Amino acid sequence: MTIPPVNRSLEATVRHKLDQKTKPTGSLGRLEDLALQIALIQQTLTPSVSNPHMLVFAGDHGLAAEGVSAYPPKVTYQMVQNFIAGGAAINVFCKQNGLQLLVCDVGVNGTFAENTDTFVKFKIRPGTRNMRYEPAMTRDECEAALDAGRTLVNGVAYRDCNVVGFGEMGIGNTSSASLLMHRLTGLPLAQCVGRGAGLDATGVAHKLAVLQEVATRHADLTDPLDLLSAMGGFEIAALTGGMLQAAENGMVILIDGFITTAALLVAHAMKPAILDYCIFCHQSDEAGHRHMLTYLNAQPLLDLGLRLGEGSGSALAFPIVSSAVRMLSEMASFDQAGVSQRD
Structure with missing residues (x-):
């Protein structure tokens, strides 16, 4: 590549x-x-701007069993069903602002209906393994998720899309993002861990303790794809692959919040020139996102206190991007x- x-x-x-x-x-x-x-x-x-798309990748996390999220793991499946039904924030914002939404199951623990124009399945397995005890993914599984992202991006590029945004859904994925951020930026883990979907102070302390165990278990890894395999998620790997493919295709890339930027950190470690193709759409309210943006020397377009994910910040910022082009x-x-x- x-x-x-x-x-x-x-x-x-x-x-x-x-x-x-x-x-x-x-x-x-x-x-x-x-x-x-x-x-x-x-x-x-x-x-x-031609046929802009928002690609949302979803996957479950084995680490969610350790109580690192305020929500139970079943919410991943329920929210994907909500995406399919058109009822989530990202559905509303994409419809409002002229973005085509495509949702992809790369690792959700649940069964969905057949593929449609707005939903596709590239399920690798029903959730990652619990990284507290073993790598989240094998290298082959991680590569398969990267390929899923590349495939979807090439698919929309074939339909003359030249601007693509990325979103995600996966209970527990702020934990993966925090760990990847810690290892790829060198920042202390405590600066990388936040409330996620709404943990209180006790919950954040527990999350930090669990993630410290995970970081110690995988402390010998340095290669970006090894780190992604051990501590990432299927949806984060798909985001990484999709971003890399979009940059290779010469597309404009809309970068969302904390999780999406963590995937970009992996892509950036592999191909630093990817930043030339990225527009940073907003600064998330998740604690570590500001530090991520500083590390990448990125200036976000919006700061609305968002911490939803789904690509919501990118969908909201897209009209600004369109205005600049026009x-x-x-x-x-x-x-x-x-x-x-x-x-």
Whole structure:
């Protein structure tokens, strides 16, 4: 897999085009930065948004049996059913903002109906193993989950999608994300562990103690895919594979919150140039996300106190991304509008 840094040869030309729009220079702030980034990803002065998709991967976690979440494991299955029925936040936000939603079961402990236009099954097994006692996935299982992500991204790219967001569902997956963050950033585990779906202070202390055991058990691992196999989840591995494939395809990648950014940390450890293709849509209220963003030198578009997951922050930020593209491609220049520039 080859992910080159974005070719910046057009940068001066794009900046000139932005400066010639009917506005004071730089007056659209972050929108101008976004427009430049997307123009460079697409290598054009007239970038576009085509058939944008949100891919949501779901999987259960064996570690959830250790009481690291405020919700029982069965909620993963129940929420996927909610996605299929169209009743979740991500369904609402995608419908509102023109994103096609595709949900994928890569490891949910439960049986679903047949594949549809909005739901597909790539189930590898019904949940990961309990990483407190053994690796969450075998290397082959992890590779299969990576392939599921790549397959879905290539599928939507074939339908002329050039902007893709990623979301997830999996009770216990903030634990996996915290562990991956700890090992890939080098930050103390305590800075990486938060409330997840709503733990109280006692619950967070218990979660931290369990995760410290897990981190110690797998302390000898350094390779990103070994870490992902031992302490990740099927949905996190699918996210990682999907992001890598999207960058290789030259697509714009919408990065959501804590879990999605943890998957990006793995992808970044494998292919650092992936960051050129990523738009960081929001800063989650989960404790470690701010530290993740700092580590990646990322500036999020929104800070709404969200801690839901599902890709919800990316779906909410997407209209801003679309506005940046339209501004560069459709807004008149001073010459076109017959407007005088400053002296």
